[in-house]
Amino acid sequence: MTTRKVVIIGSGPAAHTAAIYAARAELNPLMFEGEMAGGVAAGGQLTTTTEVENFPGYKEISGPELMMKMRDQAEHCGAELLMKTVHKVDLSKKPFMVYWDKETVAADCVIIATGATAKRMGIPGEEKYWQKGMSACAVCDGALPLFRNKPLVVIGGGDSACEEATFLTKFASKVVLLVRRDELRASKVMQERTKNNDKIEILWNTEALEAKGENLLTHVHIKNNKTGEEKDIEANGLFYAIGHTPNTSFLEKQVECDETGYIITTPGTANTSVSGVFACGDVQDKRYRQAITAAGSGCMAALDAEQFLVD
Amino acid sequence: MTTRKVVIIGSGPAAHTAAIYAARAELNPLMFEGEMAGGVAAGGQLTTTTEVENFPGYKEISGPELMMKMRDQAEHCGAELLMKTVHKVDLSKKPFMVYWDKETVAADCVIIATGATAKRMGIPGEEKYWQKGMSACAVCDGALPLFRNKPLVVIGGGDSACEEATFLTKFASKVVLLVRRDELRASKVMQERTKNNDKIEILWNTEALEAKGENLLTHVHIKNNKTGEEKDIEANGLFYAIGHTPNTSFLEKQVECDETGYIITTPGTANTSVSGVFACGDVQDKRYRQAITAAGSGCMAALDAEQFLVD
Numbered sequence: 001m002t003t004r005k006v007v008i009i010g011s012g013p014a015a016h017t018a019a020i021y022a023a024r025a026e027l028n029p030l031m032f033e034g035e036m037a038g039g040v041a042a043g044g045q046l047t048t049t050t051e052v053e054n055f056p057g058y059k060e061i062s063g064p065e066l067m068m069k070m071r072d073q074a075e076h077c078g079a080e081l082l083m084k085t086v087h088k089v090d091l092s093k094k095p096f097m098v099y100w101d102k103e104t105v106a107a108d109c110v111i112i113a114t115g116a117t118a119k120r121m122g123i124p125g126e127e128k129y130w131q132k133g134m135s136a137c138a139v140c141d142g143a144l145p146l147f148r149n150k151p152l153v154v155i156g157g158g159d160s161a162c163e164e165a166t167f168l169t170k171f172a173s174k175v176v177l178l179v180r181r182d183e184l185r186a187s188k189v190m191q192e193r194t195k196n197n198d199k200i201e202i203l204w205n206t207e208a209l210e211a212k213g214e215n216l217l218t219h220v221h222i223k224n225n226k227t228g229e230e231k232d233i234e235a236n237g238l239f240y241a242i243g244h245t246p247n248t249s250f251l252e253k254q255v256e257c258d259e260t261g262y263i264i265t266t267p268g269t270a271n272t273s274v275s276g277v278f279a280c281g282d283v284q285d286k287r288y289r290q291a292i293t294a295a296g297s298g299c300m301a302a303l304d305a306e307q308f309l310v311d
Numbered sequence: 312m313t314t315r316k317v318v319i320i321g322s323g324p325a326a327h328t329a330a331i332y333a334a335r336a337e338l339n340p341l342m343f344e345g346e347m348a349g350g351v352a353a354g355g356q357l358t359t360t361t362e363v364e365n366f367p368g369y370k371e372i373s374g375p376e377l378m379m380k381m382r383d384q385a386e387h388c389g390a391e392l393l394m395k396t397v398h399k400v401d402l403s404k405k406p407f408m409v410y411w412d413k414e415t416v417a418a419d420c421v422i423i424a425t426g427a428t429a430k431r432m433g434i435p436g437e438e439k440y441w442q443k444g445m446s447a448c449a450v451c452d453g454a455l456p457l458f459r460n461k462p463l464v465v466i467g468g469g470d471s472a473c474e475e476a477t478f479l480t481k482f483a484s485k486v487v488l489l490v491r492r493d494e495l496r497a498s499k500v501m502q503e504r505t506k507n508n509d510k511i512e513i514l515w516n517t518e519a520l521e522a523k524g525e526n527l528l529t530h531v532h533i534k535n536n537k538t539g540e541e542k543d544i545e546a547n548g549l550f551y552a553i554g555h556t557p558n559t560s561f562l563e564k565q566v567e568c569d570e571t572g573y574i575i576t577t578p579g580t581a582n583t584s585v586s587g588v589f590a591c592g593d594v595q596d597k598r599y600r601q602a603i604t605a606a607g608s609g610c611m612a613a614l615d616a617e618q619f620l621v622d
Contacts (some may be wrong), residue, residue: 011314017367017603026500054335056328057368057377059384066368073370145364187617188337253384267579292328295367296607300599306498 003095003106004030008079008303009086010113012044013291014202016070018111018305019079025306026146030080030107033099034161038247039136043067045115045282046291048137091254091274107198109276109305112263113298114283116244116289121155125211129238133217138164138239142171146216149173151234153220155208156241157181158291162190164241169199171297176233178206178222211238225261246283255279262286270301278304314406314417316450316580317616319390321399323355324602326383329422329611336617339420339451341391344410349370349428354378356593368474377602381490391460395546402585405593416576420587420616423566423574424609427555427600428592432466437520440549441588444528445580449475453482455588457527458548460484464531466519467552468492473501474497476553479512487544489517499550522549557594566590572573573597589615 006022008015010035022029033042049063058066077083082100084278090097095106118136120126126134135141138154142164152172154165157179165177177194182204184191194200203222204300210221212232219232246262248255256264256273263279265273281296282289317333319326319421322344328386333340346355352358360374369377386392401408406417428449431437437445446452448549449465453475463483468490476488488505493515495502505511521532523543530543557573559566567575567584574583574590581589591608593600 013367020365021601024500025498026503053369053388054331054610056324056331056381056384056609057366057372059380059387061368069370073367076370078366174600187335189335216334265579267577270579285539288614290607290610290614292610293604294609296601296604296610298367299601299603299607303599306557310443 001104003108005137006109006111007098007105007107007308008111008113010115011042012046012113012115012281013070013300014294016074016112017295018302019074020306021076021299022304022305023077023079027306029130030105032081032086033081034085034208035069035083038115040117041087042083087250089251091277102295103269109308110125110303111305112279112283113281114247116246118240118242119243119245123210129211129213129217132238133213134211135240136240138168140170147237152237153178153235154239156242158185159187161184161241162194163199164239166193169197170311172275175200177202178208179204180207270304273275276308314419316620317420317422318418319591321423321426322353323357323424323605324381324425325605326424327385327608328492329424329456329591330385330390331614332613333616334390338617341393341416343397344392345396349553350533351428353394369371381398398561401488408501408540410423415584417622420619422612422616423590423594424592427557429551430554430556431551433602433615434519434521436556438613440522440524440528440581444524444547445522445549447551449479453479461547463552464546465488465552468495471503472552473497473505475550476511476549477504477508478509481526486511487606489519508583513516559594579613582607587619
């Protein structure tokens with residue numbers, strides 16, 4: 001078995017930027033894009049976004065289009081891309097071992113850029129109605145015929161929740177946003193946009209207790225956590241936008257992570273607790289989480305790996 | 312005088328990304344692009360680059376074109392851009408004060424993204440022949456008629472030196488690269504490209520002692536620091552590619568800097584020693600120094616400023 005200099009796991013802006021830089025440094029990187037790894041298509045979370053307006057250099061571009069450009073560029077630079085999911089790594093000795101399907105590759109460096117995945121709530125009915133009205137990605141699923149001209153519900157109070165609610169107004173008869181607190185955590189621009197949208201109703205201090213329906217979801221049972229009032233509201237769609245879980249379980253704690261599972265990097269670098277293993281993008285960032293910060297950190301990971309291989 | 316929420320100083324990828332994010336957060340940022348500040352046109356060091364192949368999302372784009380896109384995007388998002396150079400700041404009390412020409416603006420936050428400028432050597436003849444054959448930017452000046460089909464000399468051993476030497480072969484009869492040590496510090500891909508270029512001759516262990524000529528530069532006096540041998544070599548152009556100086560002198564040590572003048576940020580953030588003052592891009596980064604890492608850090612600075620203003 002030949003040993004690769006650099007194996008990259010992931011397929012978002014961090015992974016692709018690491019691949020571009022590693023390939024240009026003639027490190028012949030092998031990148032595992034994953035097959036719906038973490039529940040997201042190759043390309044990462046941006047593939048579940050419509051318009052991106054804040055990636056510098058593009059005034060407006062769709063998430064999937066931006067990711068296709070990065071993928072094309074990574075391959076053009078000489079990176080080898082494999083649409084396979086890594087299910088295990090052995091970082092206990094060198095070279096490191098990376099496992100997928102029934103195959104294995106050895107690597108001098110591993111760059112982890114597996115991102116983070118949308119959280120679920122685990123309320124009654126969730127399992128029954130998942131993908132039968134329930135989703136964690138309005139942008140992926142919102143355009144389905146199932147949701148056209150129907151009342152839809154979004155849960156969350158951050159940027160994602162506001163973005164998803166706004167997006168769904170394109171299809172829904174009405175969107176109800178359930179916010180657990182009495183304020184939104186979203187950025188001001190998104191707050192304003194959401195509050196000013198006539199098709200969005202915000203229910204403050206409100207939680208979802210149960211998903212109800214027949215074959216498909218028809219209602220959400222909600223509770224006002226201030227007044228205690230409970231009721232059913234009509235909902236042909238229920239979309240979670242309540243945060244993310246970093247995709248680090250395949251690492252089996254071989255790399256130091258924080259209490260929520262995010263990889264700990266030495267701040268200002270891509271170094272992890274294991275020498276020769278680097279992390280970039282959302283899997284190690286719960287503060288900024290932007291495409292451009294992920295891309296920047298992907299570059300850092302590749303340059304750190306290049307330096308590691310020289311030393 | 313009204314107080315601006317955010318003033319951004321600089322005009323490279325870091326400054327523009329900070330402007331895009333701050334504008335989208337409705338912080339109404341004012342950005343000082345500088346008039347040849349640090350000796351570089353508005354747009355920063357990328358304006359002195361021809362093809363950029365490693366900015367994710369663009370397989371190939373010219374530096375100036377990429378910067379024009381970012382500028383256009385920053386304005387589109389609502390940033391106010393002023394092509395003026397800040398010559399002084401007062402960070403001793405709040406609001407901070409920012410000075411240019413004979414004018415002043417107050418600011419709750421200041422984001423410093425003034426970059427770094429190419430170094431000079433100060434050898435005899437440098438002052439006389441500067442811009443009469445001598446330059447610190449091959450890519451800006453290399454295409455001048457002065458240099459067509461003439462022997463040219465580049466000084467340096469890093470990526471920039473290799474890139475500039477390679478670029479100059481388009482115009483020169485021959486390019487001599489003077490490397491002080493017996494190896495290149497450049498990335499492998501650039502080393503190979505340089506060594507394999509028939510029009511480039513590398514002189515190892517060699518230093519330039521003097522620039523000579525009449526009205527224009529004609530020769531460089533060089534010395535082999537191993538053998539002690541000295542001689543004149545023909546050179547109608549002499550290009551420095553020997554590193555950079557961060558553009559921090561206007562801060563008059565009001566922000567903590569390292570011994571070489573780079574602003575010290577708390578790693579993994581854009582925070583400086585002064586609360587409410589943030590730094591991003593090459594002015595605080597002597598390790599990665601890429602357009603994409605600068606852009607990522609500009610986003611961080613804007614998000615840190617937004618958080619600072621909320622707290």
